[in-house]
Amino acid sequence: MQARASTAPPPGRTARAWTPGATVFRWLWRTVWLACLVPLIWLAFCAYADRLGANPIEHITRATGDWTLRLLLVTLAVTPLRQITDWHWLVRLRRLLGLYAFFYACLHLLTYVWLDQFFDIEGIVKDIIKRPFVTIGFAAFVLMLPLALTSTHGMVRRLGGRAWQRLHKLVYAVGVLGVAHYWWLVKKDLTEPILYAAILTLLFGMRLWHARRLRAHVAAQTA
């Protein structure tokens, strides 16, 4: 048993995982880049065509918030997906996805500050202190800032891989805070927040499961 384990590849690693060539990857990257922009284009179109409904500002706030959360979950799905499929090249899309999540978070915050509160700084500060769901949402945004700022190759190099990775573990907190933010603001129907929470839990579970398998593997090898 142990002898077999020591020669077997690490768990989840198949011999030949598909990897796109440079050209295919470039196109994939561009497709993802454009796809992430579609929600914004659609929102702009709706605004232009007067299709935002009776309460346009609420519509924009919800749409930008939804897409922040969705892209955050997609970003968090990259690692588990990589671990299952062995498509390690996926990690090269992760920064793009993460930065798009941040981009929509910025739009979401801007909508709130500008369209909803109209730069009423006093009101905003009061809101952040007093309303748990605003507090949490704002905290999530603040935690995203260092991640976005250190997303460049230069910053990764300057921080060193290990420190960078430790810092970027903050994304888990952002995910939890983001879902809690949504959960807390809903009046009654929790269907969607529950769905987001379930996906987040699943993604965390997959990571833990993988980490445990890896530990078991290492233990088996060193035994």
Place this chain on the structure above:
Amino acid sequence: MLIKRPADIVSSDITPRALFDTRRDFIRAAGLGAGAALLGGLPEIAGAQGKRGEKLGPLAKSPFSTDEKLNDYDDITSYCNFYEFGTDKGDPSKNAHRMVTRPWTVSIEGLVQKPKTLGIEEVLKLAPLEERIYRLRCVEAWSMVVPWVGIPLSVLLRQVEPLGSAKYVEFTTLADPKTMPGVRSAVLEWPYVEGLRLDEAMHPLSIMAVGLYGEMLPNQNGAPIRLVVPWKYGFKSAKSIVKIRFTDKEPLSAWSRAAGREYGFYSNVNPDVDHPRWSQGRERRIGEFSKRKTLVFNGYGDQVASLYAGMDLRKYY
């Protein structure tokens, strides 16, 4: 012998979705005077769709009406909270057409001398219909100005001669899982129940609305008959009412049952008593860009503040 009632299909019952969606343009075009030509040219559309709403009238004006700018018919009928048809504000306008509003009866019972079950046609004849242009303030911090058509609630309540022991009035609304998709989900306990203190119910501002913009009430706005209590948050104004009961105990409303700390029995509009999770200090009037200050009792303080004299409105929220 089985006496068959003619098939009671509301015209909109058989409207394909696509047609429903084009309705607004159709109405607008019709409103521009092209109506006759269009109806002539497109008989099948006219037949399936029917008209926007049957005209109600003549209507008496009311000194209680505000002269503020009205919200569009489209906004009022497309942005609704009516959880029986779904929790999204767009759901009621998509789903409510299946609700059957004729025949419709309202039974009035409980602590009364003469319990009665009235057909909607009888209710419509109890008093001359009035137009009441009221502000509507939703607990979600948005508001509208709505030209309701209705009768004072007190007129309806007096029909049954309430007993002296009656202190509260409880309103129960339709909960039909066959035509109301939201009722199949457990988001609230069905049927939806609301309640008022008897003096609130008898107040001249409280009305039973049967119409909107001079026409029959659209289903998504609570057809065929709904409560409108303009100084309280919108959810107090129960829609599509089937039962009214006089009681001596404070009724437990659907929202209080679901989240009592957030939605109290009184639920008077009050900018100084925040919802536990959001501020009630300001509101967005639908159609306006920046928010406006919320007024205590939704601006009806002169008429209703005396009902709550001496009460701690923070405690009785």
